[in-house]
Amino acid sequence: MADTKREIERKYESDDSGLPDLTGVAGVAEVLDKGTAELDATYYDTSDLRLASASITLRRRTGGSDAGWHLKLPVGPGVRDEIQVPLSDTVPDELAGLVRARVREGQLVPVVRLRSARDVRDLVDAEGKQLAEVGVDTVRAERLFGGDGTAQWTEIEVELADGGDIRVLDKVEKRLRKSGVRPSKSSSKLARALAETKGGQPRPEAEPAEPVTAGDHVLAYVRAQRDAVVDLDPAVRQDTEESVHDMRVATRRLRSTFKSFGKVLDREVTDPIGDELKWLAGELGVGRDQEVLAERLNTVLDELAPTLVHGPVRDRLAAWSKAEYGGARSRLLGVLDSPRYLALLDTLDAVVADPPVLEAAAKNPEKVLAKAVRKDFAKVAALIEEGMEQPSGADRDLGLHEARKKAKRTRYAAEAAGPALGGPAKALVKSMKSLQSLLGDHQDSVMVRTTLGELAAVAHAAGENTFTYGLLYGREERRAERVEEAAPEAWATAKDGMDV
Template identity: 35%
Template sequence: MKSVVSERKYELSLKARVPQLAGKGITQEAPAEHKLAADYYDTKDFQLARAGIALRRSSGTGWCLRLPFSAGTGQELRFPLGEDAKVPAPVATLVRAFTLDRKLRPVAQVRTDRFTHRLTDASGRTLATLADDHVTAEVLGGQELRLDRWRELDVELAPESAPELLARLDRSLRKRGAESAWWPSKLQRLLGDGTADARGSREALPAYLREHFERLRRADLGFRVGADDSVHQLRVAARKLRSALQTFKPLVGKKKAVAVAEELKWLGGELAPARDAEVSQARLESCLDDVPSELVFGPLRQYLTRDYARTSQTELARAAEALSSTRYVTLLRSIATLLDQTPPVRKKRLRKPMRKTARKLYRATAATEGLSGAELEKALHNVRKKAKRARYAADAVRPVFGKKLRAWRKNVKAVQQTLGKHQDSVVDREALRHFAIDGFSENQNTFTFGLLYGRDEAAASGLRDRFADEWRTLRKGKRPAWLKV
């Protein structure tokens, strides 16, 4: 069984006095000393440390997995010690996107002389714990011998404490000489630059691909620990990777890029229903909020909640099954290999894929002429997808072309967002039709569903008019000469 801890880490000089945080309802107790020893686990090439993740085993506290969320701030998941020193299966599963099923082994030993100060309120209830750690560490497992000593502070909130307390304690510690920890874990502090990413060029395209692969892996971790919005973040990262590979496949390696893009499409398809259910429920409940109470008949909100809860549970299980599959790990390995092999790309070579992507957007828009009804809705959805790919392509090359693409990208984004809302109305109307049919079969009054359907239909008409205006702006707007199509 895991427990979750919120904490913040700081650095402090070996000679400095421990900060005093008493005052304004907080009492800082005298320190209690503890002698701690922990073994840190990682892959042979330190994939966890590269990602700012630390896994340690201590006879006193069991297994601890530290996950970084932002500079100096992290979350710790703690697990029972177990019968042996083998990494527990639930822990290994959480970091699977980073280890890619490679073996986790002891890589360093850290000995800590810890002085803990309880921070309590007037009633003696623990609000947080300040740990003053004096650390000695060494690398294990045949690595180059490295010994080090340093000092750090950890502030750990009690489970029932308000998150705002962490920010308050942070201000107090900074006033007293503490600084945000440069390293996310003791292991990374010990290894130093040994965990730096040394995989070649930092040019636009390779950097963009690495960034979104990292986001995909972090969203995977978020999904496994139950973080909010993790399905959405997974889906977005997969979509951006796939889009970039499709756009720039001649520069990455066409055959490999196409193969990875197809697998990313599979992953997106496994994640989409869970995310779509979340979004659709939120939109429809918001629409209900805008309906006057005298026009709401029956327990519609409860009906939506019941239906979406059933759908959400099914689709989240589907997403979890996909992320547990061998196919998914194979995909992650393929992406990692592709990134290792992606060469530096000269500026001029980025222009042709950009022009091709823009041309597809313009052709898709031209194809909407003369259409109506369901055919027009389908064609506009295609324009939206082409606009999204063009926007992502502009994001990928932004460090290279900078201001020259800014206005064009802004106009493309406006088109994409308007058509995104239009597609939402299409999806909502289909859902409302489904709810009306089911509600009627259960002898419910479905008038309100029909009312919402009519509102969505009218909104879609307005969005099509807005798209027409935004498209004219895009056509006439500023862009580099080489992007003329």
């Protein structure tokens, strides 16, 4: 069973003088000597150090109070999420899965061994509560793969206690700096070991230059969304809140960008990639759409007076939600482990590394990007008008749903063009987001009514009272009508503000 914790720490260079006196740090009442721990850690990575290049560490460590396998995923400067599982001889499947989007078809091999003598101190307040742990580590590094050689150094590591106040680290750092101690130049022990042993460290992907051409701007957006998909993969596997939604949005942004900027990137190359992105978004949506429906159904049910809830409606809704979620979750994990998904990630990497640019990619971004955005905006206009001309019912529902999708595409195109077009693009993003949200309420109502009909049919077959389902269905119809009444004015506002 995995255990996850948020690790907030800072590292400092050290010399033979060891740890300065920290009893003068504000709020620290006592520095407790916790003894010395002997730690032995072997770090795993691919032969080309894909994990290290993403500031991810995977290790098997013995000694100390937390022996086991540790996977550390970066969250921000000095902040990482650490996932721990018990000791075993081989890389645990659970941790291997969390780095699969990076490793893909590669193999994880031992690359560095670190043996450390850690002199541990606890900083506690007047009530004996731990504020932070300070360790002075004497480290011996040995390269196991991709090079050879050894290195040795001493460092100070200050880790915030669980639930602690980040200001404690600031106060400790102030004291350390006054004593001449400086922050470490390396982000982790592994990074330093790789840098100081023969074989070197991972070569980071070159930072792109400031966008100049139309192609530069489009590719910057594509690169950001590619990175988002890969970065979110572990969070999706861990079922972190909003992670599925965020990855789905990234896939949609990529697909929309390929369509919107077909004059910049060759659609003969990107259309097949778009088909795979559509597949992935659909798989991500199986669980996400069900989750949204469940939230909406529970919300509208909570709005009813108890006297209007007839029969075991809540129990049936809970059972439906649990059954649907469990199946969707298992299916999604299978998708993320599939060769098809990993091949898609490889393809996205190839597009970023060797983009299929067309002639317009080298042209002035203001002209090329604005033209593409205006073209998408015109499609939204046509679909809104066409949808509202349909009689109330399935045809109008479908028309407004298509308009919503095109509004979303226009929003993403404006986002990509934002750095080049400035304020007008930002204003369009805002108006399209509002229109998209409004039409999204309409589509949610359509889906909720469909689900209510299905639940009512099952309840009726079981001999249950279906009054509440019908009542909720009627309320959702009215909700959709209100959106339809507001849509023309929302569209008129967006059209009047169009200045791209």
